[in-house]
Amino acid sequence: MVLTRRLESSVRRFGVVLVGLALVAASGCGVLDSRGERGPAPISEDRVDRAPSQPPVITVTLPGEPAEMYRTSGEGTVSGSLVRRLETRFPGLKVVPCLERAAGIYGRTPGADALPLAFSEFVLHRSGCADPYATVIHVSTDDDGDEEFFDHLAEMLATVPATHAGFSRDPASDPYKWRWTVFLTQRDVEMQPVPTSAAPGTSIAVLVRFLRPVSAASVISTLPDGRVVETAGGLSGDHLLAAVEMGERPGTQWIEVIASDDSGPHVVLLFPVEIGREPARTWIGSRRSSEDWIADPVAAEAYARELLDEDRARFGLPALVWDDTLAAVARRHSAEMAKTGELAHVSATTGTVADRLQSVGFQAVFAAENIARSSTVADAEEGLMRSPGHRAAILSTDATHVGIGIVTSRRPETGVVYFITQVFACPDPSRS
Numbered sequence: 173m174v175l176t177r178r179l180e181s182s183v184r185r186f187g188v189v190l191v192g193l194a195l196v197a198a199s200g201c202g203v204l205d206s207r208g209e210r211g212p213a214p215i216s217e218d219r220v221d222r223a224p225s226q227p228p229v230i231t232v233t234l235p236g237e238p239a240e241m242y243r244t245s246g247e248g249t250v251s252g253s254l255v256r257r258l259e260t261r262f263p264g265l266k267v268v269p270c271l272e273r274a275a276g277i278y279g280r281t282p283g284a285d286a287l288p289l290a291f292s293e294f295v296l297h298r299s300g301c302a303d304p305y306a307t308v309i310h311v312s313t314d315d316d317g318d319e320e321f322f323d324h325l326a327e328m329l330a331t332v333p334a335t336h337a338g339f340s341r342d343p344a345s346d347p348y349k350w351r352w353t354v355f356l357t358q359r360d361v362e363m364q365p366v367p368t369s370a371a372p373g374t375s376i377a378v379l380v381r382f383l384r385p386v387s388a389a390s391v392i393s394t395l396p397d398g399r400v401v402e403t404a405g406g407l408s409g410d411h412l413l414a415a416v417e418m419g420e421r422p423g424t425q426w427i428e429v430i431a432s433d434d435s436g437p438h439v440v441l442l443f444p445v446e447i448g449r450e451p452a453r454t455w456i457g458s459r460r461s462s463e464d465w466i467a468d469p470v471a472a473e474a475y476a477r478e479l480l481d482e483d484r485a486r487f488g489l490p491a492l493v494w495d496d497t498l499a500a501v502a503r504r505h506s507a508e509m510a511k512t513g514e515l516a517h518v519s520a521t522t523g524t525v526a527d528r529l530q531s532v533g534f535q536a537v538f539a540a541e542n543i544a545r546s547s548t549v550a551d552a553e554e555g556l557m558r559s560p561g562h563r564a565a566i567l568s569t570d571a572t573h574v575g576i577g578i579v580t581s582r583r584p585e586t587g588v589v590y591f592i593t594q595v596f597a598c599p600d601p602s603r604s
Contacts, residue, residue, distance in 0.1 A: 231456050232291065234277055238451035239300030241365040242443050243270060254318065261322050264335060271306070271338025271355040273299035278308060279340045279353030285310075286459045289551035293558065294455045296355070297443055302363060304428075304442035304559070307332050307356040312348040321352050328356075335359050360384050360431070361440045369446040370418045376445065378405070378429065380412045386431040391416055394560040396423025396447060398487060398567070422448035428560045436517035436524075442559055463548050472549050472578045472590060473499070479553040480566060480574065480594070487567055492596070498575025501528050502593035505543070506579040510591040513581070515543050525595060535600040540565040542594040549578070552592050571596035 246269045255267045278284050278295050296306050309332075311324050334356035344351035364379040378391055391403040391414040405414030412429070419425055429441035446452075466472050481491040505528065509515055522528050525541040542562045546552035556562040565571070574596050581589045 229456060229458055231454050232281060232287070233454045234281070234295070234298060236273075236277070238298045238453060239270065239273070239368055241367055242297075242300050242302040242363065243365050244268070244302065244359065244361065244363045246270075257318065258322065258337075258339075262325070262329065265329070266336050268336050268338060270296075270299045270301040271336060271357065272340070273338065274301060274306065275308075275338045275353045275355045276340040278355070279310075279342050279351065283459075287455075288457060288459070288554070289546070289548075290457050290554055290558075291455055293555075294452075297368075298451060300368070301357075302366070302441045302443040303357045303359065304439045305357065305555075307334065309352075309354040309356065311352040311354070312344050313350045313352070314348050316349065325354065328354075332356060333358050359440075360438075361429070363429075363441060366427075366443070367445065368443075368451050369449065372418060372420050372422060372448045375415045375417045378403075378412070378414045378416055378427065380429055380441065382410045382412070382431060382440075384433070386410075386433050388432040388437075390430050392428045392430065392560040392564075394426040394428075394563055395419040396421055396425060400560050400564040400567075418445065418447050426558065426560050430561060434518070435514075437561075439559060439561070461550070463550070466549065469503075469578045469580060472580075473576050475549050476553060476576050476578060476592060476594075477574075479550060480576070483553065483557055483566055489567060489569065492571060492574040495573040495575045495597070497532055497534050498529075498573060498595045498597055499577055500575070501525075501532060501534070502575045502577030502595045503579065504528070504577070505541075506577045506591040506593045509543065509545070509593075510579040510581040510589075515545055515591075517541060517543065529595075529597065534597065536597040537600050538568075538570040538596075538598040540568065540571065540596045542566070542592075542596075544590075544592045546590055546592070547588060549590060549592070552590060556594075565594070565596055568596060570598055572598045 258267060259265060274295050277299060278292065281295075284291065292306065292308055296303060309325070309328055311321055313321055335358050337354060337356050339352060339354040341350050341352050343349070360383050362381045362383065364377070366376055366378060370376055380389070382389070386407075389405065389407045389412045391405050391412075392400060393403065393416060394400050396419050403414045403416045405412050416427055423446075424444045425447055426442070426444050428439055430437050431440050432438070463475070466475060477494065484491060505519065505522065505525075508519055508522070518524055522531070525539055529536055529539055542556055542565050544552040544556055546555065556566060574594065576595075577593045579591050581591060
């Protein structure tokens with residue numbers, strides 16, 4: 173029987189949806205400098221209290237060779253009989269090699285449980301998975317069978333929808349025999365293999381087949397120098413083909429594939445390509461810091477604002493002006509998402525971010541929205557910065573004001589989950 177179970181879906185799952193819903197052209201945003209050119213917004217004066225100090229930086233060297241290609245298909249390496257039993261028990265779930273590798277690496281890394289979302293993402297991509305997120309589940313058992321493990325997996329799948337999985341089983345400490353690590357994700361696409369590294373100035377082909385109807389699709393990259401560019405792609409039926417140009421300097425280029433349907437745009441693929449170098453073998457970061465000091469959504473919003481300011485400061489951009497109206501709009505949208513449990517820019521009741529701003533009389537010449545779901549505020553901001561579309565909104569020079577709304581959801585199977593909305597805007601100066 174299963175003696176204990178550790179579920180980490182709330183900690184390790186991060187769903188992202190693209191943003192950048194511009195209302196109109198961003199003319200008139202920013203501040204005129206002495207040369208008559210437009211600069212960023214003035215720095216806000218009312219600063220928030222700083223969060224506790226971050227833990228020291230550590231390094232984790234992973235075993236084995238990094239994947240040479242990103243793949244969404246292929247044969248697995250786990251025992252064929254075990255895979256057949258799992259796929260028979262869960263006919264909508266397919267075991268795939270890259271998620272198997274990720275589960276094996278993660279499960280055999282000492283102290284992985286204390287590492288942040290960035291580590292599980294590093295493992296995911298290093299294993300050749302192009303998925304924008306994964307859910308990590310741990311189950312400990314005290315016998316040699318797998319039926320009890322399958323029973324608990326069934327409970328998890330009732331609350332964490334997934335189409336693809338990878339898992340590993342490793343010896344556990346007494347009184348348990350085995351510790352199962354499972355990586356779960358929900359895929360709506362198939363992709364032809366894409367290299368994990370490329371030479372500077374070359375291009376790579378991204379060919380994607382969508383498994384559900386989409387109305388539009390695009391490919392966005394963040395180059396090593398921080399520039400965000402969109403690659404023109406051809407959408408024909410359920411296929412998208414784009415030739416993505418690599419930057420001229422060595423570094424990491426993030427590539428994101430976005431698809432739109434009736435509920436708005438969604439990130440369906442998100443992965444890094446190393447330019448002029450091999451994928452890293454070592455992860456460098458910090459252990460996850462506790463956010464126990466966050467007592468309520470107000471404190472969470474203050475911390476989210478601080479992290480946003482720090483990300484902009486790293487790129488030489490000043491803090492945005494806090495706007496209570498934008499924050500109220502953001503809170504209402506977060507509350508709706510927390511109630512439905514779904515991330516979506518387009519609401520059946522409030523429409524788009526443009527509609528929401530119009531409903532409160534906020535006239536803007538530029539607006540954009542980021543949304544996220546995470547068990548920690550820091551993981552949410554880090555995930556947004558790893559997504560080119562969200563990163564572009566955070567580092568926008570067109571935005572001058574921001575409002576952040578956070579609502580928490582508490583469920584027995586996932587614990588505390590933050591639903592976060594960031595609304596960026598430049599007020600129309602003619603309406604002031």
